[in-house]
Amino acid sequence: VCCLRHATPAPRDRFASVDTHAHSPLRSMRLRTYVTYFLQLEAEMEEYGAGDLLSEAMCAGARVVVVEDCVEAPAAFVLHLLLKRALAAGGGGGGGAALLALAQPFSHYDRVLRKMGCNLSMHRKSERLHFFDLQGFPGGTQGGAIADSLAQLYSAVQRVVETCRAGENAGRFTVMIDDVSLLEVAANGSADDVLDFLHYCVTLTSEMNCSLVVLIHEDIYSSEDGVGLLAHLRYIADLVIKAAPLSTGLATDVHGQLSVVNKGMLIEQRPAKGQKVWSFHFKVKENGADFFYPGSRH
């Protein structure tokens, strides 16, 4: 927001004002500079989703994003939001996503994202979205073959990423897994195989300008002893987004609270934002989600 009023300008602020007291040529030049600056800032904010709390909290350079949820506060909506941004991203060419869907069929994502203003069918046709229907994965025989099935799956994903990269001068590609807990079930409990698969996916992020977003159900692992899948994922993550119910119980305006932990420190051009942990409330709507600080509604 750029307010034009009689006050000292402070360009670094979100809400700034520009001195228009005297209309000298010098002043009008300064005015133009400020306006340009704010337009640029707005363009950047557009890129990251109009500057809502979630996009502010998520640092731009995060390569591995882990989304945690529980039965009382499901976080599939976060995946939907990130998928929408991944497909909308990249000003001019590139950008793209691969969705490894174990939880829902394509029609579900299509309908949900359509209400959010993103046409998955169209993206799928134009090969910007690569949808892997893994509801029946691995299918066929189980046992020792799971490692092979996962290896095949990884090769398929790698091919997709390479093709997208080879295409235009690609923007950020996103590989999304919904969800890892089901992948573990598909692997018949073999967490090692699943971890191998995930580590291979992580290598894609460093080599191919690609980011990895995974959803995992935190409450499944919280009662386990030993170092499980969740602990490993939290370790390799750059960004951890955790959805939890409100401690005070249910409310009509608030569906839960989101905590975002920025573990990665490097963000391309800008210095690290300084704030590592963000915590705010959310309300899920048909066309997106509202994020707001506790006690306020935007």
Next chain:
Amino acid sequence: LSPGRVAAPPPMAAAATGTGGQTLGRSSFSRAASSKTASSSSSPTASGVKLGPNGAAFVSSGIPDLDRILDGGFLLGSVVMVMEDSDAPHHLLLLRAFMAQGVVHKQPLLFAAPMKEPRSFLGALPAPVASSKEDARQRAMGGGAAGDGRASDEGLRIAWQYRKYFGDERNSNAEHRDNKQEFSHDFDLRKPLERHLLNAQHIECLSTQDVDTLHDLQNRSSAFLSKHQRKEGGNLSAGRIAIQSLCAPQCGYFGKDWDMVSFLRSLKAMVRSSNAVAIITFPYTVLSDSFCKRWQHLADTLLSIKAIPDEDKDLAKLLTGYQDMVGFLHVHKVAQTNSQVPTQVNMT
């Protein structure tokens, strides 16, 4: 939950058709025909399936109150999971109502339970409450519909319609006796379902006791569901799968945690693309916390049952009608079609 309780009437039946005016053509009270769209979306089709927004289709759970709480009923294509109370068999009330509702609507049923002879459980299915009352009323009204213009009949009809406006459902139900198929029935748990209905039905039973693997159940479910594949604009014939105590210790596969959760995952995927509802009860206390959570995450609709202890003085003070209550039913999550918004109906 209390047995034999008379439920409030289902709201749909009253608004369903506009044929009431024609049934008693001599009446000077003519009811405005409900709009086409309203009746087509709210009236149940012959097979007991109700359509809702977002391409959703519902079947009744057999308990009208529960249907109302769940905003329609059980969603076709969803998996309902019920966490049993380890001390009490109240989950069987849900199962019996569910299965009886399916039988009344002539919906094919696949039933699996950890008992030697699951078919014997069918004898415990309750009969609908309304049937006996409706028969009596039909006999009483027979004279009026036949078309003899007796004054006493006329008077009876008018008074009867006034009662309808005051919301007495029983009378308006008889008025729509052409529309026999209500979406949901009230069941009298003291009265068993008529034998002939069970014999005419397509009911498969399967025992999970002493069975080593879940392959058989998986194959049978797959075969059952393939007959109910979802088609765009196709005939809405619904199927029902009821599995009792899936992880009970009597089951031969008990302890094979990953096999069980794998079965659930594949069942969910199969049900998803079909016009069927699967209800699965499970004694969650025999599962580890971690697997219990996995099962809960797999459920589309999650309910849990808690028995109310007898002779609890504090609860008796807190709840009216404590003597009649046997337990609490807690709704944790409700199935949604094609939507990311959670249903805020988490209530006990």
